Amino acid sequence: MDKKDLSDNILPLTATLEAAMRQLDKGIGGVILCVDLTGKMQGMLTDGDIRRALLKDASLNDAVQDAMNRSFVSGNASATRAEHISQLGSNIRQLPILDAEDRPVDMVSWAEIWRMPVTEPSLGGNEMKYVVDCIDSVWVSSQGGYIDKFQQAFVSFLGGGDALCTSSGTTALHLALIALGIGPGDEVIVPDITFGASANVVIHAGATPVFVDIDSVTWTIDPEKIEAAVTPKTKAIMPxxxxxHPCDMDAVMAIAEKYQLKVIEDCAESLGAEYKGDKAGLVGDVGCFSFFANKVITTGEGGMVVSKNAALIERMAILRDHGMSKQRRYWHLEAGYNYRMTNMQAALGVAQMERISDFLCRREKVVELYNRRLGKIKGIGLPPAAKWAKNIHWLYSITVDKEQLGIDRDRLASRLMEEGIETRPVFPPLHLQPAYGSGRLGRFMVAEQLADRGLCLPTSNGISLDDVDRVCVTIEKIVVDERALQQHRDTQGMKTG
Ligand SMILES: Cc1ncc(COP(=O)(O)O)c(C=O)c1O
Known part of the structure; x- marks a missing residue:
């Protein structure tokens, strides 16, 4: 492991608390290492130490030596990494490493050895057994019994339609666009906030994505703004x-009907979500799912197209298999693709579908606990929840109001990371990104505001309620620290102002 650069963490004993607060933002690990004139470490200072000092009437002009913690734990530069790690624990999150003269030369952090991922797959059911079965049977490519089983399990979970496995969520979307005849010269309406694949596939089909702002309640495409984006070239909407959280599909479908547009539902993040009691995916012409490892169920990589239109499924099946005729071997009806899923991936999918109800049930408990705890914190906005929607919370996502919370989204994320808790910012708006115009397409205010404030918290299928509790406690603690500091800054400002 390379040594860390501690230059932004080290301050002399006489530095002020105000200087320490500024350094805390720049340095690593949320700690200041206080050194004497010879560079010898004499104490350690955290946000919490500053807050406690200020509560005891210290001033921001006081020296760090008055507030620092003198009885800190440190590691010896001559010890091994394993020995350093063994010194970390629930009370020791950052271990400064000192040389023979007690000068800080490195730091080992709790976050390096313990990490709560924002999401990770749960593969402890029949996943291994079914994959081994594929290998035993030598059906490892895209033929074999698990493909049909996975598709059938999917259809019965959705409660209708037909399903076809694909190699990814992206290829599912591309296949849908091509099968619906969308190509050069066409426009497809896409929400401004989504993962880039939703827009990329439109471009790869030769068409143009036209972005529409999102709705502040559902965070999904704002139906009231769709009509203004429809032109004679518009061929489809991709909610x-x-x-x-599902989109307001009645409103989307009404516009689609009025202008004779196709509707491709991007369900990559919404397996199990419901719109007015119907599962997302079967409301539009075609629904496309992703089984990337961070999704509600995973097949490693993989995807699925679903539709109530059997002819469309048939056409997608041909396009997916090189455009070959089902009747005549090696006879290409059109230039298709190889977008097939392997039997081994489908085996994972079958095992995951056996557990989907458990996954969704657990998510409900996780969401209930997050909502109960975080709902009490002024400045944290809870995830979207329209009355007609069942949000399955692929990622439990909050908004951070800096004015009310006393800390902005990015700082909250980095402070959580220091504690080993991973988060993700909400996707940046597409219209601002180099691939799609770098901001030349105008402003999308709701999307821009959400992108500045939205934060996704850990939401794995296997996350325990204790882990959720830990995330909430950590947020509460960070907020208390930051608010106390902010309050103190304000009162100091009033005194001097
Ligand atoms: C909204 C959305 N659309 C499409 C995709 C693409 O899916 P995949 O990664 O399986 O290609 C993803 C996920 O990665 C996604 O989140």
Whole structure:
């Protein structure tokens, strides 16, 4: 492991608390290492130490030596990494490493050895057994019994339609666009906030994505703004059920009907979500799912197209298999693709579908606990929840109001990371990104505001309620620290102002 650069963490004993607060933002690990004139470490200072000092009437002009913690734990530069790690624990999150003269030369952090991922797959059911079965049977490519089983399990979970496995969520979307005849010269309406694949596939089909702002309640495409984006070239709308919350599909379908547009539901993040009691995916012409490892179920990589239109499924099946005729071997009806899923991936999918109800049930408990705890914190906005929607919370996502919370989204994320808790910012708006115009397409205010404030918290299928509790406690602690500091800054400002 390379040594860390501690230059932004080290301050002399006489530096002020105000200087320490500024350094805390720049340095690593949320700690200041206080050194004497010879560079010898004499104490350690955290946000919490500053807050406690200020509560005891210290001033921001006081020296760090008055507030620092003198009885800190440190590691010896001559010890091994394993020995350093063994010194970390629930009370020791950052271990400064000192040389023979007690000068800080490195730091080992709790976050390096313990990490709560924002999401990770749960593969402890029949996943291994079914994959081994594929290998034993030598059906490892895209033929074999698990493909049909996975598709059938999917259809029965959705409660209708037909399903076809694909190699990814992206290829599912591309296949849908091509099968619906969308190509050069056409426009497809896409929400401004989604993962880039939703727009990329439109471009790869030769068409143009036209972005529409999102709705502040559902975070999904704002139906009231769709009509203004319709032109004679518009061929389809791609509603994206973002982070597990369905779009207002009645409104989307009404516009589609009025202008004779196709509707491709991007359900990559919404397996199990419901719109007015119907599962997302079967409301539009075609629904496209992703089984990337961070999704509600995973097949490693993989995807699925679903539709109630059997002819469309048939056409997608041909396009997916090189455009070959089902009747005549090696006879290409059109230039198709190889977008097939392997039997081994489908085996994972079958095992995952056996557990989907458990996954969704657990998510409900996780969401209930997050909502109960975080709902009490002024400045944290809870995830979207329209009355007609079942949000499956692919990623439990909050908004951070800096004015009310006393800390902005990015700082909250980095402070959580220091504690080993991973988060993700909400997707940046597409219209601002180099691939799609770098901001030349105008302003999308709701999307821009959400992108500045939205934060996704850990939401794995296997996350325990204790882990959720830990995330909430950590947020509460960070907020208390930051608010106390902010309050103190304000009163100091009033005194001097
Ligand atoms: C909204 C959305 N659309 C499309 C995709 C693409 O899916 P995949 O990664 O399986 O290609 C993803 C996920 O990665 C996604 O989140």
């Amino acid at each position: 994206v059920h973002l982070y597990g």
